[in-house]
Amino acid sequence: MITGGAGFIGSNMVERLYDGNRLTVVDNLSNVDSRYIGKYINSNGFRFINADIVSMPEMNDLDDVDVVIHLAANSDVRNGSNGPEVDFRNNVVGTFNLLEYMRKNDVKELLFASSSTVYGEASKLPTPEDYGPYMPISSYGASKMAGEGFITAYSHYYGIKATIFRFANIVGKNSTHGVIFDFIKKLQKNQHELEILGDGTQKKSYMHVTDCVSSMIYVHERMGRTEIVNLGNREMTSVTTIAQKVVEKMGLQGVKFRYTGGRDGRGWAGDVKVAQLDVTKLFGTGWKNSLNSDQAVEKAVEETLQQMGWTN
């Protein structure tokens, strides 16, 4: 079962797992419609359930699930300060309900999409999995931290093997949010000036979505018990570098960058300016990435431009 399977990472996960597995996608289509999984709906071995994991009476009857990949969440990190209850509802209550479903139906394996935001503004970079104390600075980060806590507790109580993945920034095909998507949308409207949230020096590690889904499966299969694993690349890419790459790939010239500045140059309240995960544990499993951070950004820009119908 893939919760959030209609979304960006979820639809890539469906594509990766479709051959050879029976899949159930649970998604309330709140962030995206069903366009990325449309071709699988009504096909053999694929079940789509349009349901909210927060209430989800529809799910209680699903007694044939072995593994849950839990991706459903409010993924809009930026709006937390305008209404933190959205993160609480979808990410904390939703995760709790899913765990209750697993407990009642004796489902023993879970892969969970957590986030680097649980660390907050870590004083140690790159940040390893055992860094502490966690002090998230966004309600999104706080909600992921709460989700992790319930998962480890349920794992202990009920013998669930869970792999908790703390993602860096994931980019690529089927994305409907994030910095690359935003820049392209803005530049489609105005090709003379690009508004950049913050001061452009924010630096984060980017991972391509195909590497994200392949590493999740690879790592989970090799873990004998519940573990936390950072997912990302070793390098970082700055926001201004991404803006330059988008402008170059769109074939535009003379675009003026207008930085919004913000508090300490952050993109939004709760934005962690520099996020670099220590990925020693991930690469120590033997998994190999196909793209580093800059390459992931470049490929994602090309894919997003194509999906947004941009030709120059």
Ligand SMILES: NC(=O)c1ccc[n+]([C@@H]2O[C@H](COP(=O)([O-])OP(=O)(O)OC[C@H]3O[C@@H](n4cnc5c(N)ncnc54)[C@H](O)[C@@H]3O)[C@@H](O)[C@H]2O)c1
């Ligand atoms: N994209 C990233 O860079 C990134 C980074 C860190 C963590 N994550 C996490 O990875 C997961 C997938 O993110 P994404 O980028 O694909 O986001 P996304 O918004 O594209 O996908 C999330 C999906 O969950 C669904 N959903 C949301 N609330 C739901 C609910 N209450 N019930 C049922 N379905 C619901 C949405 O309709 C959407 O299809 C999320 O948990 C997100 O927090 C993503």
